[in-house]
Amino acid sequence: MVSYQKYTVKIPEKIEILHHIKNNVIVIIGRLGKKVLRFKTKIIIDNKLKIVELTTDSLFIKNNVAKKKIKSYQGTSLSLLKQSFLEVSVFLYKKIKLIGIGYKAFIENIFDQKFLILKLGYSHNIYFKIPLNITVTCLKSDKIFIMGNSYEKMTQIASIIKSYKLPEPYKGKGILYENEKILLKEGKKI
Secondary structure (H helix, E strand, O other), X not given: OOOOHHHEEEOOOOOEEEEEOOOOEEEEEEOOEEEEEEOOEEEEEEOOOOEEEEEEEEOOOOOHHHHOOHHHHHHHHHHHHHHHHHHHHOOEEEEEEEEOOOOEEEEEEEOOEEEEEEEOOOOOOEEEEOOOOOEEEEEEXXXXXXXXXXXXXXXXXXXXXXXXXXXXXXXXXXXEEOXXXXXXXXXXXX
């Protein structure tokens, strides 16, 4: 069997991996939780060297056309594995800032559920229900912190909140990520 250094991942310390060989399922257990991943290619785990190797041996794919796509599955599986290691070991967050006069955000409990209330210059407030596994805090009225251990859900919630008021290109008002910069257009000249 040919071993590719490109498709091997070193298992970080304080992370435990359980592997079910028959179903090709991996359970990654860290200090912040656990993740379950299922792969389409065979996986080799070496506990002595603390290495996970992704092979090109397919388990579920039978036809020749799909066998050609195994390399792309291998790259995607590698990135999902690395992301899962990060999610179970480190607490992730995203910062969002509101730019504009009168744009405010605050959190309120309504009927035992948390809502993020946004005032964005519309005639009404926008109520966004916060999911249970994600934490949203507002330290200032114009900064929102979204925290959790699922990067996919966190970025999805951040993009939904951002979509309520996209930044406009002339004055730059709207909802932006913390490190996002907008190239402002020049207005009409008289």
